[in-house]
Amino acid sequence: MTETPHSDRKMLESLVCPVTHAPLAYDAAHQELVSKAAGLAFPIRGGIPIMLVDEARQLD
Structure with missing residues (x-):
């Protein structure tokens, strides 16, 4: 797996949850x-975040 460039990581960290509008953690x-x-x-x-609830997996 490749490392995410700093600018891409910052963009990912600026997204919010489409359900709760809470911040997201990048894993x-x-x-x-x-x-x-x-x-x-x-x-x-x-490299594209899929922000659809139907595509998300439930956390344990």
Whole structure:
């Protein structure tokens, strides 16, 4: 897996959860944006965050 450039990481960190509007945490190991407030992890595919609830996975 490749490292996310600093500017891309800053962009990812500026996104908010589409459900709760709370901040998201970037999980580089899983290539996801995690919303602890909603209990969801949104995938990043090809460098593009997929911010659709139907595409998110439930956190344990």
